[in-house]
Amino acid sequence: MRFALLLLFPVMAAAQTKSGLDYASDEIRKLQASDAENPGMLWVDQGAALFGKECAACHQKVKGIAARYPRVEKEKIVTLEQMVRHRKPALVYESEEMLALTSYLAHESREMKMNTEIAEKDIARGKTEYFRRRGQMNLSCSHCHDASAGKKLGAETVSQGQPNGYPAYRLEWQKLGSLHRRMRSCMFGLHAELPPFGSELLNELELYLAWRAKGLPIESPAVRR
């Protein structure tokens, strides 16, 4: 028996990259699949209107933009949110306008693969943070999202923590939220100090997650528990 388990282990270690959708219930999948019911689409509609009014004068091509972010430009991480914030006055992180625009842009890149051009040398800091223990729980991201993906945490199934569905509609939030908000929720659960939205730590982690999710299709606006 023990021998059989040992044989199994390498197979499990080489688990493939799976979207959070693969861990979701049938109801959640149905909700996400139908544009008529997916509540995230409300923000996409809002974003489309806002983009047409505020951004379309300069930016005509929107397809595939979200798939190229986050990226590294001149040794600095640039996220989609930061890109949206180039217009002054800059939108506040997690504001309705910001969520509307980012979800609209992400939706325009639906089914496209996550940024595949992130260089391995750029993710070093994010990777360190991903494996760093934090909070009173003293757990790193990896303890749940690599070692325990697929297992239960209360009534929830732990996913691999892939970012391809964000901005996503979370039933717990009762609204759409960004990846940064999602990471902060994880840290809240760990009883760790919460880094502010758009902080360097969250950006580094976002870049690492994007690199880790290489090849996964963008699902935004996804629906998650």
Place this chain on the structure above:
Amino acid sequence: MAIARIRLPENARRGETVEVRLVIQHPMETGFRRENGERVKRNAIHSLVCRYQGAEVFRATLSTGIAANPTLRFFLRAVETGDLDFWWLDDDEIEGTVKARLVVT
């Protein structure tokens, strides 16, 4: 500004029963939630009416037990091409309206 999504079949035959789906963007605050120690005021949609060519075909009474961004689904019989007018009112006395056209062939 009222934000809602309506789904109707692209067109319907006369006398056919069609499914209407409506999702409204609304926080549906229960009045029990706190934010930074302050109680968030109750604000939920309490009444919703759908009129088909001016005649009321659907009415719903909603309350705080319903999740944010409520989804409603109902059926009606297609008679002739006309507008479906939705109207709703929340605790802040803010009205929402949205319109969709049902095409009957």
